[in-house]
Amino acid sequence: MLLDIQKIFSTYREPVCVQAGVDLSTEDFPGYAVPEPVDARVCAVLEGNVLDLSLDMEPVLQFQCARCMEEARKVFPVHTSYAIRKGDWADPDAELPFAPDGKLDLRELCYSELVVEVPTVLLCSDDCAGLCPVCGCRKPCACTQETSGVAVDERLAILKQLLTE
Ligand SMILES: [Zn+2]
Ligand SMILES: [Zn+2]
Numbered sequence: 001m002l003l004d005i006q007k008i009f010s011t012y013r014e015p016v017c018v019q020a021g022v023d024l025s026t027e028d029f030p031g032y033a034v035p036e037p038v039d040a041r042v043c044a045v046l047e048g049n050v051l052d053l054s055l056d057m058e059p060v061l062q063f064q065c066a067r068c069m070e071e072a073r074k075v076f077p078v079h080t081s082y083a084i085r086k087g088d089w090a091d092p093d094a095e096l097p098f099a100p101d102g103k104l105d106l107r108e109l110c111y112s113e114l115v116v117e118v119p120t121v122l123l124c125s126d127d128c129a130g131l132c133p134v135c136g137c138r139k140p141c142a143c144t145q146e147t148s149g150v151a152v153d154e155r156l157a158i159l160k161q162l163l164t165e
Contacts, residue, residue, distance in 0.1 A: 006102025008044050009051065009086050017043040022110045024059070029114065032063035032122060040110050044084075053096075054081040057110060063122045067130035068138045074122070078113055 001020045008016050019041050024034040040057040058077045065072045082096055089098035097108040129139035 001106045002103040004103050012046045015045045022107050032061045034059050051084040065124035066121045067128045072124035
């Protein structure tokens with residue numbers, strides 16, 4: 001879906017808002033996928049010479065947790081805005097993925113926003129404890145408590161030995 005930014009500048013009367021289903025399921029994201037269509041809302045409001053373009057979406061990311069290796073899904077909310085000036089679309093260094101005729105591809109916008117914003121390390125939950133080095137299961141597992149206790153005891157035993165020698 002294309003948003004004609006150039007036209008919005010030349011014919012602006014009131015805020016322009018569009019809502020579009022964006023399919024990013026075939027995109028190759030680094031370390032995750034977006035399997036479900038994303039409901040993206042874009043609003044353009046002209047303030048003087050600057051067009052304030054806001055993007056809101058709540059894509060569901062599918063990924064493998066970096067700690068426990070489980071498949072996980074997480075909503076990654078995006079609420080961002082851009083300041084666009086007339087003629088920005090002709091600038092090859094423009095922040096936004098404009099076509100030369102001043103049109104903005106919403107799908108491309110959502111894609112590039114995710115590539116920039118989604119962290120490289122994704123966890124199933126912020127407090128994911130990862131895998132147990134002993135049994136290989138997700139922590140907390142049956143052996144975690146026991147094993148750490150043994151390790152401490154062993155170190156203490158060596159320390160005692162050193163002290164008596
Ligand atoms: Zn995890
Ligand atoms: Zn274990």
